[in-house]
Amino acid sequence: MGQLLEVTDLRVTYGGVVAVDDVSLHVAEGEVVGLIGPNGAGKSSFIDGLTGYLPRRGGHVEFEGRSLDGLATYAVARRGLVRTFQSVELFDDLTVEENLLVAAERPRLVTMLRDLVLPSRPEGVDDVAWARMLCELDDVAHRYPQELSHGQRKLVGVARALAQRPRLVLMDEPAAGLDTEESLAFGRRLRSLPGHGVSVLLVDHDMGLVLSVCDRIVVIDFGKVIASGTPEEIRADEAVIAAYLGGVDARH
């Protein structure tokens, strides 16, 4: 199995503050990798830096053997490396179905001109149907995002990413705000993705979810990798326990 995503020494800074401090990480084809860390550890900054939403101050990102350095955000998505947002960021003026369609279809200039006089039928309907089925959104397909519960909106965000038929999805806290049952159901769906040719980098701080679905886990704190390994190894890792449990202990 070749590496799908290879991140070397990624560095993201805000002014003088180093949010991501030379983090390296890789995801192989068909893997579900977890990236966890306490609040403020630099998880979201890592995704932003990786996908071009924040400028990289150092490091190198390779996807399917090709460099992503200097690519604009939309171009990263078109390469098949797709992200979701912690704050979901759906298109509020479009229905759920349209939210997925707009992700699946990428009209070229010819289509854009033809749509002026003879609108095309939606392309990518199969991808949308697939993503919708996977996230069980059939019932709400024609509703607007604002009419949905928080959990459903999160799912729409994931489905919108999947509708692009990505090779790898970066999920930024997809389970935050879900109740236990929703979270479990979400875990099952996530686990099925590699079977559909989609690898996953899951960023979350729901330890239960991450430990139960990931093949491999990378733990960061204060912008640095403090541990990586299988869920069992992470469970036993002392640095991780210190970062998580130690923090908890200190607070009590």
Added chain:
Amino acid sequence: MTSYVLFLLLGLGAGSVYSLLGLGMVLKYRSTGVVDFAQGAIAMWGAYVFLRLRLTGKLELPWFALPHEISLGTGMAIVPALLITLVYGTVLGLVVFFLVYRPLLRAAPLTKVCASVGVTLFFEAVAVLNFGTTATSAPPVLPSKAFVISGVVIPGDRIWIAGIVVAIAVALTVTFRYTRFGLATRAGAENEMGAALIGLSATRIAARNWVLATLLATLSGVLITPISSLDPTSYTLFVVPALGAVLIGRFESFWITTAAGLGLGIVQSELVKLQTVFTWLPQQGLSDGVPFLIILVTMSLAAKRLGARGATGTLRNPSLGRPTRPGATALLAFAVGVVVLVALHGSLRAAFMASIVTVCLALGLVVLTGYVGQVSLAQMSFAGFGAFVLSHLGHSVGMPFFLALLISALSAVPLGILMGLPALRVRGVNLAVVTLAAAAAMDALVFSSVKFTGGLGGRKIGSPELFGLDLGIAKGNSYPRVVFGVMLLVVVIGAGYCVARLRTSATGRMLVAVRSNERAASAVGIRVAPVKLYVFALSAFLSGLGGGLLAYEQSSVSSSTFTAQASLSLLALVYVAGVGRIAGAVVAGIMFASDGLFVSFLDKTLHVGQYQTVVAGIALALTAIQNPDGVASNMAGERGPGPRVAALRDRIIPRRHRPVVLDVPGQDGAFVEDVAGPTPVSRA
């Protein structure tokens, strides 16, 4: 050399006015988030009040019915007249603030812009009614004794006026830096919610700033009249260079705004001088046009982040419609249109035709502002360009009209793309100002060309022809002809149909996605920049088309139809009508257009003729306050293009039963009802 210095000093006059107006606009923006286009009109009004006090001793009320003046004796000296004018300005500021802007404090920025356009129209119209349109000149206010410094004769009043402006800028800077009032205003501009939480009353702060800004406007009116003759409309346009100064000062810095205002005045003045030296320079419009070009270029290149205001409600988009069954709607609209054409005659039929043309112009804004959330105050410039290109197409060769229209509409497209470039960098109200500068530049540089626009007389347009058939609005004694109206209906309803279908196409989804959330749009692989350019191009196309139709309708075109002010009015009335839906364009054309059906009908039945613009101004401001989301959205209620209209349509043209197709949206773009229940047509 000395003459260059002289022109520099002469430019201080206009520059000071730009600065004063600009300073007032900064105050208003910082305290209320309103970019007040009415600042120039207020200055004009203040100037008239002052002038009338001095010459006749009468106090002018902003009203046109009897008695609109109060006699305070005979002509006054400068000082008492000035004092009374300033008190008057204070009251006027308070009244306008509490009547118009206070209710709009939380409204979307564009709603506020519309209200300010309404205020502008009101004051212009009242001034026309009370003082007529001829320009008057005023006796000097400031000592105009000339200084002579090393051989250069310096006009004293310009030095005085510039001195006053700089003094005011210093006073404002000091006030805002060191007093509690200034601190409170800054706090409110930074974070309105936070300011409210620590017990600052946003309304009180805003009212004070508003009064201050109104006083500055009044003062600038008083000071400029002796230099530049006074008439009801020309002062309004001073806001454009003033806004340029404000933009350069980032809606924030008093110093930079003042310097930029003075600088613009000087540049304009020096250009006049340069024109006399270098005869190869274009002789028209240079001094008016170049400063706007400067604004345009600076803003397109430099401003990535312009001082935004940290209001509680950030830029909200107007509500968006979802066309259902555009085909059936179009057919029905055509049928109704033909009936109306035949039923009406004379001036009302002509007014209906004018309405249809406005609908086409409005469609350009529906795609631009409604679908993608961009703003353009240059729509009439596109229209004008299209119209003049049409006038040059050589109407005698029997070119079918649709080909001529197509060419003129396409000719506006490159302009639209050019206008889209600043949109890649600036947004919202800043974009509005930049496009207004572009419109003013077009006015000054392109539409002033006699070769292109035929000068004051304009250019004649031949009748539209189709394979030898004359479709013109007039033939022999018959005017306006039904056949011309039918042609208009076909073209405009066709355009509306395409715009409606676009909304539910792949491209339409992409447009709306960009409007909703640019960040997320790029995350699903949408490249935002070309999408914006595309919609600017499309919008310019529709405007150019509207311009061509307008030219056919009026049988001639003149540049006075396509001013920056006309663009401002167009945006205001379409926005107020409901820019997010095609019904809004229709409402704008039929109900709101000043030469349209409804207004003409009122004119004919109620004889409101001369008061029409006053009423329009008030109506515009009122409607903005009442329907921040547009009349059409209100008409439509919770869902769709008016449930009753839709129900009626569905009864007249029954929906064909379509086979149920799982997962695939229906052919009209509406989702198949049998599966999903009632078609969701619009968002609340």
